[in-house]
Amino acid sequence: MGPNKEPLLEVKNLRKYFPIKDGLAIKSYIKAVDGVSFTINQGETMGLVGESGCGKSTMARTIMRLYKPTDGEICFHGNNLATLKGSQLLPYRKRIQMIFQDPYASLNGRMTVGDIVGEALDIHKLASGKARISMIHELLHKVGLEPDHAIRYPHEFSGGQRQRIGIARALAVSPDFIICDEPISALDVSIQAQIVNMLKDLQSELGLTYLFIAHDLTMVRHISDKIGVMYLGKLVEIADSKTLYKSPRHPYTQALLSAMPIPDPRLASKSRRILIEGDMPSPIDPPLGCRFSTRCQYVHSQCVQEEPKMREISSGHHVACHT
Amino acid sequence: MGEKILELRDLKTSYFTHIGEVKAIRGISFHIHRGEAIGIVGESGSGKSVTALSIMRLLQHPGKIIGGQITFKGKNLLQKSIKEMQCIRGNEISMIFQDSMTSLNPVFTVGNQIIEVILQHHKISKKEAKVKAVEMFKLVGISSPEKRMNQYPHEFSGGMRQRLMIGMALSCEPTLLIADEPTTALDVTIQAQILELMKDLKKRLDTSIILITHDLGVVAALCSRVVVMYSGLIMEEGSIENIFYNSKHPYTQGLLKSIPKANWKDKDKLISIEGTPPDLLGLPDGCPFMPRCSYAMEICKREQSPDFEIEENHRSMCWRLHDEAPKIETWMKRGDFHGTK
Structure with missing residues (x-):
């Protein structure tokens, strides 16, 4: 199955600001997502990496329309989701689903597994009675659980196993597009591999498209066709995964890749780390010019004054950096 | 030292x-x-x-x-x-x-x-x-x-x-x-x-x-040295070189295999360890890793293996290291891990 080149999701200049209120007056904004554009083609997986606080999860939730975007377009199959309200969104909720990070907090402890998976079927009136039960069993089977797990x-x-339940719930409405928000970071290494393999199998079986968010770079590379690197609310580099790992161009991507622990003692002792000093600046008052300029080792005067634009340096490889 | x-x-x-x-x-x-x-x-x-x-x-x-x-x-x-x-x-x-x-x-x-x-x-x-x-x-x-x-x-x-x-x-x-x-x-x-x-x-x-x-x-x-634990036992202990390049226990090997490698190819599947760790409340008599182990033998079900010393400062708890057991090939030859050398 080769991904066909039809765009499924186009995000254009998406912004999400959260107001900071002082009483009733709005004092300032947290610019969590600040002008992000990218395209995901049908059947493709896009990885999204970045440090915590860079706006990955906010972006995922805005695309899901759990948040109302401040500005920008979210084109899904050519329809702009950004301006829709309330029940207008319902048909899209069926087509875009999400898998959450924390398998402990994202399942309701008072519902049986069958009801958790079946809830979406009820809401969208997809099945009832015996058909509902057999559908739930089928979904559980698909993610490698047993039918009798439904009553637990x-x-x-x-x-x-809980993450598998979360995946079964996402699959219940047969979506086209699934946003995986750090689905494996809470799991052990051996279990991570199981879940990643399963996601890949499901993709080729059902023709799914993924947006895969993570801060673990090793796994992202394994599952993604292309990868976007995010820093302080902005994308700094997008490339197909091979190119990104082989020849990263943005200093932040380079630092991020070199910080990756290498599970090989001989290579680890040889490799040189590019350490980024300090912490990420606050998204309330981001630096003028390039946002990475405060921590970048190649910084020069232009970086501080002028914000770099995203430009294409080779086919499909976009970088936002002056140097 | x-x-x-x-x-x-x-x-x-x-x-x-x-x-x-x-x-x-x-x-x-x-x-x-x-x-x-x-x-x-x-x-x-x-x-x-x-x-x-x-x-x-x-x-x-x-x-x-x-x-x-x-x-x-x-x-x-x-x-x-x-x-x-x-x-x-x-x-x-x-x-x-x-x-x-x-x-x-x-x-x-x-x-x-x-x-x-x-x-x-x-x-x-x-x-x-x-x-x-x-x-x-x-x-x-x-x-x-x-x-x-x-x-x-x-x-x-x-x-x-x-x-x-x-x-x-x-x-x-x-x-x-x-x-x-x-x-x-x-x-x-x-x-x-x-x-x-x-x-x-x-x-x-x-x-x-x-x-x-x-x-x-x-x-x-x-x-410089690694201890690998599994359900309350030390499955393998050795120098970092031994564990990464010459590991003798299927569990350690499984752990290493489930990390994606640098020389990965597009359609390569990760090799995962199937199943989950045993419940510590009702531990089996034999090796706790037995249900997930692809090299398990009859004896693994009945009895926990003793420590086998492979060389100085490298020991492993696996029946496969017994003299009479069929040997497992070391899956990872030296330097093969990242396929670069």
């Missing part, structure tokens, strides 16, 4:  | 819960030399953290050490009174916990908390303790320490708080530092900073470090 409660399952 | 400063011999720890005895540690032995860093790796529930808590004698009810010996600098820690343990904790053995947010007290300034540790173990005035605290802040790379001392934990970022914890743990210059997943909750860039810091401190202060983690990449960066 989430606390009876391990972390990896 | 320096003297042995800590030695565990056949340590057994259990939790006596109302539904039965949970055998968290089932007889483990290892040691650590002065100035050495060893890694303990394993999945959650394998007993890594309980090992650390047992050494510190910080087990909470219903946990209990039911057998074995912990020798620290020639003295048996299990025979110490609560008072004596308090003198050792923080002063000679220090611990860094995984979650830096919950291990700092939110209602006291960080300066206050670090000075408290220093005053507890040294007979010096508050003023001198403050000077020492400022030094510690500088050591772990926190800028403008005088100002930072008066701030509360919530004013620090995750990486900064973890630095603080390390600073606090090192403030009495302990001989042994136990770090329980010190970088798990942090970003890779901050993780790299913390690892560099620990490496540097090991060199400068000659501290021994026990690093508990599930990330083999972190171990490769810092440690």
